[in-house]
Amino acid sequence: MTDALSRLDLLDLDADLSDENRLLRDTVRKFADDRLRPHIRDWFEDGSLPARDLALEFGALGVLGMHLTGYGCAGASATQYGIACTEIEAVDSGLRSLVSVQGSLAMFAIHAFGSEEHKQRWLPEMAKGSALGCFGLTEADSGSDPGSMRTRATRDGTDWVLHGAKMWITNGSIADVAVVWARTPDGIRGFLVEKGTPGFTAQDVHHKLSLRASVTSSLSLDEVRVPASAELPMARGLRGPLSCLNEARYGIVWGVTGAARDALASTIDYATTRTQFGRPIAGFQLTQRKLAEAAVALNPARLTAQRLGELWRRSTPMRAPTRCTPSSSVKNSRASTRSADQRATGTVTIFSN
Ligand SMILES: Cc1cc2nc3c(=O)[nH]c(=O)nc-3n(C[C@H](O)[C@H](O)[C@H](O)COP(=O)(O)OP(=O)(O)OC[C@H]3O[C@@H](n4cnc5c(N)ncnc54)[C@H](O)[C@@H]3O)c2cc1C
Numbered sequence: 240m241t242d243a244l245s246r247l248d249l250l251d252l253d254a255d256l257s258d259e260n261r262l263l264r265d266t267v268r269k270f271a272d273d274r275l276r277p278h279i280r281d282w283f284e285d286g287s288l289p290a291r292d293l294a295l296e297f298g299a300l301g302v303l304g305m306h307l308t309g310y311g312c313a314g315a316s317a318t319q320y321g322i323a324c325t326e327i328e329a330v331d332s333g334l335r336s337l338v339s340v341q342g343s344l345a346m347f348a349i350h351a352f353g354s355e356e357h358k359q360r361w362l363p364e365m366a367k368g369s370a371l372g373c374f375g376l377t378e379a380d381s382g383s384d385p386g387s388m389r390t391r392a393t394r395d396g397t398d399w400v401l402h403g404a405k406m407w408i409t410n411g412s413i414a415d416v417a418v419v420w421a422r423t424p425d426g427i428r429g430f431l432v433e434k435g436t437p438g439f440t441a442q443d444v445h446h447k448l449s450l451r452a453s454v455t456s457s458l459s460l461d462e463v464r465v466p467a468s469a470e471l472p473m474a475r476g477l478r479g480p481l482s483c484l485n486e487a488r489y490g491i492v493w494g495v496t497g498a499a500r501d502a503l504a505s506t507i508d509y510a511t512t513r514t515q516f517g518r519p520i521a522g523f524q525l526t527q528r529k530l531a532e533a534a535v536a537l538n539p540a541r542l543t544a545q546r547l548g549e550l551w552r553r554s555t556p557m558r559a560p561t562r563c564t565p566s567s568s569v570k571n572s573r574a575s576t577r578s579a580d581q582r583a584t585g586t587v588t589i590f591s592n
Pocket residue numbers: 340373374375376377379381382383384406407408409410450453455
C-alpha cells in the first residue's frame with residue numbers, strides 16, 4: 240500500500256520529510272491500518288465507537304495533545320501533529336475528530352487558558368487517554384455564530400451557576416471533563432465541568448448521516464453549580480473558544496488530505512479491477528480524466544497543509560498560523576478542504592454515476 244500511496248505523491252512531497260517525520264508517518268499509518276481500518280466499517284455502520292479504549296491506544300501512540308508542551312504532552316512540531324492527523328483521517332474523519340477534539344479543543348483550552356491546578360489535574364491524564372475531554376461551544380440556535388450563545392453563568396457567592404444547553408458535542412457523553420463556554424455579565428467565559436456534577440447530563444445523537452464513527456452528544460446544564468476555581472482564568476471573550484477552533488482547524492487541513500488520498504487510492508483500486516465493455520473502467524479516458532484531476536487536486540491541499548505547518552513553526556509563540564497570517568491562512572484552509580472535497584466528489588462518480 241505504501242508504494243501505491245507513494246505513486247499518488249506526484250510532487251514527491253514525502254521526500255521533504257525528515258527521517259523522524261517519516262518514522263512518525265509510518266508508525267501512525269501502521270497503527271491506523273492494523274488497529275483501526277479492520278473495524279471502521281462496523282463502527283461506521285453501527286454508528287458507535289469504542290472511544291474510551293481507542294483513547295488509551297491513541298494516548299500510548301503519543302498523539303493526544305501531541306503539539307502541546309509539558310504536562311505529559313509530547314511537544315511535537317505542528318507538522319508532526321499534521322502528519323498524525325493525515326494518517327488517522329485516511330481511515331475515517333470521526334477517528335481524527337476524536338484525536339483533535341481531545342488535543343486541539345479540550346486539552347488546548349486547558350493548556351492555554353487554565354490555571355496551573357487545571358493543567359496538573361487534567362493534562363497528563365488526557366495525554367495518556369485515561370481521561371477524556373469535550374468542548375461545549377455550539378448550541379442548537381448558535382452554530383457559526385457562537386457570540387449568540389444563550390448558556391449563561393451567574394455568580395452566587397463564590398460559586399458559578401451554569402444554565403443552558405449545548406449541541407453536537409463530540410465525546411460529550413463519555414468525557415470526564417467538559418470545557419463549557421457560557422455568557423457572563425462580563426462576556427464569554429470558559430468553565431471546566433466534571434462528569435457527575437449535579438444538573439449536568441449528556442445524551443448521544445444517533446442516526447447521523449456522516450461522522451458516524453464518532454460519539455456526538457447534546458449537553459444539558461440545569462443550574463449546574465461549580466466553584467470559582469472551575470473558571471478558566473485566562474479566557475476572556477470569544478477569542479478563547481475561537482483560538483481553540485483555530486487549533487482544531489489546523490489538524491483538519493492536514494486530515495482531509497489523508498481522507499482524500501485514501502478515497503483516491505480506493506478508487507484507483509476499484510477502477511483498475513472493475514471490468515465493463517471488456518476492460519477495466521480505468522481504461523476509458525473519461526475515467527482517467529477524473530482520476531488525473533483528483534490526483535492533481537490532492538497536491539495543493541497537501542502543499543497548503545505543509546506550508547501552514549512551516550508558518551506555525553516560525554510563529555512566536557508557537558501557535559496556530561491563523562494568528563500570524565489571519566486571512567490567508569483561513570482562506571488556504573478552506574481552499575485545501577474544498578480541493579480535497581472536490582477530489583473525493585470525482586472519485587465518488589467513478590464508484591457510481
Ligand atoms: C459531528 C459533529 C461534531 C461536532 N463537534 C462539536 C464539538 O465538539 N464542540 C462544539 O462546540 N461544536 C461541535 N460541532 C458543531 C459545529 O462546530 C457546528 O456544526 C458548526 O459551528 C456549524 O454550526 P451549525 O451546524 O449550527 O450551522 P449554521 O451556523 O446554522 O450554518 C448553516 C450553514 O450556513 C452557513 N453560514 C452560516 N453563517 C454564514 C455566513 N455568515 N456566511 C455564509 N454562510 C454562512 C454555514 O457555513 C452552513 O453551511 C459538531 C458538529 C458536528 C456535525
